[in-house]
Amino acid sequence: MTEVRFNRGKKYFSLIVTGHAYGGEKGKDLVCGSVSTLVYTLSQYLSVSKKRKMLKKAPVIELESGKAVIICKPKKNMQNYIIEAFTVIQSGFALLAAEYPDNITLYVDNVKMTLSS
Numbered sequence: 001m002t003e004v005r006f007n008r009g010k011k012y013f014s015l016i017v018t019g020h021a022y023g024g025e026k027g028k029d030l031v032c033g034s035v036s037t038l039v040y041t042l043s044q045y046l047s048v049s050k051k052r053k054m055l056k057k058a059p060v061i062e063l064e065s066g067k068a069v070i071i072c073k074p075k076k077n078m079q080n081y082i083i084e085a086f087t088v089i090q091s092g093f094a095l096l097a098a099e100y101p102d103n104i105t106l107y108v109d110n111v112k113m114t115l116s117s
Contacts, residue, residue: 054078
């Protein structure tokens with residue numbers, strides 16, 4: 001089971017993904033591939049955002065098998081861009097969790113989410 005947690009603090013945004021989807025054999029697991037694509041998309045966006053001076057400091061991006069941690073602190077005048085990026089990725093995870101509820105659980109600010117949430 002993959003657990004996906006989005007959290008929004010007063011000055012930071014985070015995505016923490018743990019576990020494995022087990023939606024198919026290794027290398028052919030579409031659920032795992034989808035999770036990885038969403039995680040890598042957000043990490044790339046935030047890396048570019050740092051270069052564009054949208055963040056207060058470099059984001060924390062830790063990516064390894066079975067675990068991903070992404071934390072960023074946007075500049076106040078750039079916060080809406082970061083909110084939008086996290087919202088798009090969160091929407092992708094909501095769709096995956098709805099389609100594969102045995103493989104993915106989604107939490108937003110510690111509340112378990114469903115597609116209708």
